[in-house]
Amino acid sequence: MVILQNATYIHPNKDILFHDLNLVLNPQDKLALIGNNGTGKSTLLQIIAGRLPLSSGQLQVGSTPYYIPQLLDSYNDRTIAEALGIATKLQAFLAILDGEATPENMAELNDDWTIEDRSRQALEHWQLHGIDLNQKLGTLSGGQKTKVFLAGIDIQQPDLILMDEPSNHLDYLARELLYDFIRETNKSLLIVSHDRTLLNILPEIAEMSKSGITRYGGNYAFYAEQKGIALSALDHDVKAKEKELRKAKEKEREALERQNKLNARGKKKQEKAGIPKILMGGLKNKAEGSSSKLKGIHQDKISGIKERLQDLRTHLPEIDQMKFGFQQSGLHLGKTLIEADAINYQINGKNLWSSDLSFQINYGDRYALKGMNGSGKTTLIKLLLGEYLPTTGTLKRAPINAIYVDQDYSLIKSNLSIYEMAQSFNTAALQEHEVKIRLNRFLFGKETWDKSCTFLSGGERMRLLLCCLNIASQAPDLIVLDEPTNNIDIQNITILTSAIQSYQGTLIVVSHDQYFLEEVEVTKEIALF
The missing domain is CATH 1.10.287 (Helix Hairpins)
Incomplete structure (x- = not known):
C-alpha cells in the first residue's frame, strides 16, 4: 500500500528535516506515527498524500490516499462539498435529475447515484445535523471542521487513510465515534496523534526520530513499557x-x-x-x-x-533534566475558594444550562469541567475567574491568585523575548544568572534567550510557562487548564503532567483527554448540559 525508501526532505532554506527514512504500510495495516515536535511527522503525511515532493528517495502508494490535515483553516473559503472534493459530482447529479443527462455530467457522476444520500448520512453520523453541503467551511467550529473531513471517509470510501491529530478538537462523543471507526474499519490507516486513548486502540506504534522510524509491535501501552x-x-x-x-x-x-x-x-x-x-x-x-x-x-x-x-x-529524555519545585501557596488544604449556589447564565434571554449549577471548590481539589462542544465550559470558567457575573444564583469567591491557561498558552506574550518573558514573572527578584539557570533547566539555552516568543511551538510555549511559574515567588492558588494537551506532543504532555503532579494547589481542567485527566489525578467533575 505504501513503500517509502531512503526518503529525505530538505526545507526550501536547505535545512534537512529528515533523511533516509524507510516505511512500509501493508493493506489493512493500522499504524500510529508518534515522535517529538519537529521530527517531520506532518510533513511525511503530506508527502505520502502527494501534497509535498520528496527531496530524494522513493515513494510508492498503491491507491489514492484520503488525507485529513491537522490544520483546516486553509479550506475556510470553500464550501463543505468543495472541501470534500465532491462539489462537481453533486452538481452533475443534480443536473441529471433536472433532465441534463449530458455525456459530461454522466462522466462526472460515474454511476455514483448514492452520492447525495451518502453525503447526508455521513454528516449525520458525525453529529453534523442540519449542515448544508453548500455552507462555507469557515462558518464551522474547529471540531465541526474535523467532523466534516471524517465524514468524507464514508463519502469517498478510500482504501488508504492518513490522519494528522484527528481527535484534537473533538468532544467526548465525537472521539468515541472516531475510536469506534478505528476499531472496526478494514482500511489502511496511518495516524499521527498524541491522544493516548487513540494510540492504545491502534495495534502498532512507529516512532519517528532523527535516527529514523522504529516500529513497535503493540499499542501505546506496549510501546511505553518497551x-x-x-x-x-x-x-x-x-x-x-x-x-x-x-x-x-x-x-x-x-x-x-x-x-x-x-x-x-x-x-x-x-x-x-x-x-x-x-x-x-x-x-x-x-x-x-x-x-x-x-x-x-x-x-x-x-x-x-x-x-x-x-x-x-x-x-x-529531556524531562529528566527538569526540576519543577513549585513553591506552594500559603492557603491550607480544604479552604473554600469558590461556592456556587444555583447559578446560571443567560444568553439572549435563555439559560445556558438546562439545570442551575451548585458546587463548592476547596483548596487542593482537582476538578474536570466536562460537556459537549458549545455546552458553556468557557462561560463557566469566566464566571469562576470573576470575569462574568451569574444571571441567577449566587457565586462567592475568596481572594485568590488564579491563572487561566488556554490551549494556545496565550499567557506567553509574543512581543517579548524568552528572557523578557521569564523576567516578567520574577516577583522574587532573582538575580539574572538565577533566572537564566531556570531557563536552562527548562531547555531554553543561551542561544534562545533573545528569541521572540512569536516563534515558539505549542510545546515550547508550555515549557516556558512552566518555567515562568517556577520563577514566580509563589505558586497560584488556582490553575485552570483549557484543553492543555491539544497542540503539544507526547513528550511535552509528559512534561506538563509531571509539573501538574507536583503542584498541590487547586486545579480545574477542561479536557476530553481522559488519559491526561487520570494522570493528573482529577477526582471530581462538573458536568454541563
Missing part, C-alpha cells in the same frame, strides 16, 4: 559510566600522587648525593616528563569515558 525498559537500561548504563568516570579520576589522582612522592624522594637523594646542578636539572626534566606522560595516559582514558557518557546522556 521504552521504559530501554530507558531503565540506559539509566543503568549512564550511572555505570558515571561510576567508571569517578574511578578513573580517582586512579589518576592516586597515580599522580605516587609519582609526585617518587619524584620528591628522588630529588632528596640526589641532593644528599651532591649531584651537580646541571645533572639535577636533567633529572628534574625527566621526572616532570614522566609525570606528564602518566597524566596524559589517564587523561586520554578519562576523555574517552566522558565522550561515551555524553553520548549516553543525549539519549536520555
Whole structure:
C-alpha cells in the first residue's frame, strides 16, 4: 500500500528535516506515527498524500490516499462539498435529475447515484445535523471542521487513510465515534496523534526520530513499557559510566600522587648525593616528563569515558533534566475558594444550562469541567475567574491568585523575548544568572534567550510557562487548564503532567483527554448540559 525508501526532505532554506527514512504500510495495516515536535511527522503525511515532493528517495502508494490535515483553516473559503472534493459530482447529479443527462455530467457522476444520500448520512453520523453541503467551511467550529473531513471517509470510501491529530478538537462523543471507526474499519490507516486513548486502540506504534522510524509491535501501552525498559537500561548504563568516570579520576589522582612522592624522594637523594646542578636539572626534566606522560595516559582514558557518557546522556529524555519545585501557596488544604449556589447564565434571554449549577471548590481539589462542544465550559470558567457575573444564583469567591491557561498558552506574550518573558514573572527578584539557570533547566539555552516568543511551538510555549511559574515567588492558588494537551506532543504532555503532579494547589481542567485527566489525578467533575 505504501513503500517509502531512503526518503529525505530538505526545507526550501536547505535545512534537512529528515533523511533516509524507510516505511512500509501493508493493506489493512493500522499504524500510529508518534515522535517529538519537529521530527517531520506532518510533513511525511503530506508527502505520502502527494501534497509535498520528496527531496530524494522513493515513494510508492498503491491507491489514492484520503488525507485529513491537522490544520483546516486553509479550506475556510470553500464550501463543505468543495472541501470534500465532491462539489462537481453533486452538481452533475443534480443536473441529471433536472433532465441534463449530458455525456459530461454522466462522466462526472460515474454511476455514483448514492452520492447525495451518502453525503447526508455521513454528516449525520458525525453529529453534523442540519449542515448544508453548500455552507462555507469557515462558518464551522474547529471540531465541526474535523467532523466534516471524517465524514468524507464514508463519502469517498478510500482504501488508504492518513490522519494528522484527528481527535484534537473533538468532544467526548465525537472521539468515541472516531475510536469506534478505528476499531472496526478494514482500511489502511496511518495516524499521527498524541491522544493516548487513540494510540492504545491502534495495534502498532512507529516512532519517528532523527535516527529514523522504529516500529513497535503493540499499542501505546506496549510501546511505553518497551521504552521504559530501554530507558531503565540506559539509566543503568549512564550511572555505570558515571561510576567508571569517578574511578578513573580517582586512579589518576592516586597515580599522580605516587609519582609526585617518587619524584620528591628522588630529588632528596640526589641532593644528599651532591649531584651537580646541571645533572639535577636533567633529572628534574625527566621526572616532570614522566609525570606528564602518566597524566596524559589517564587523561586520554578519562576523555574517552566522558565522550561515551555524553553520548549516553543525549539519549536520555529531556524531562529528566527538569526540576519543577513549585513553591506552594500559603492557603491550607480544604479552604473554600469558590461556592456556587444555583447559578446560571443567560444568553439572549435563555439559560445556558438546562439545570442551575451548585458546587463548592476547596483548596487542593482537582476538578474536570466536562460537556459537549458549545455546552458553556468557557462561560463557566469566566464566571469562576470573576470575569462574568451569574444571571441567577449566587457565586462567592475568596481572594485568590488564579491563572487561566488556554490551549494556545496565550499567557506567553509574543512581543517579548524568552528572557523578557521569564523576567516578567520574577516577583522574587532573582538575580539574572538565577533566572537564566531556570531557563536552562527548562531547555531554553543561551542561544534562545533573545528569541521572540512569536516563534515558539505549542510545546515550547508550555515549557516556558512552566518555567515562568517556577520563577514566580509563589505558586497560584488556582490553575485552570483549557484543553492543555491539544497542540503539544507526547513528550511535552509528559512534561506538563509531571509539573501538574507536583503542584498541590487547586486545579480545574477542561479536557476530553481522559488519559491526561487520570494522570493528573482529577477526582471530581462538573458536568454541563
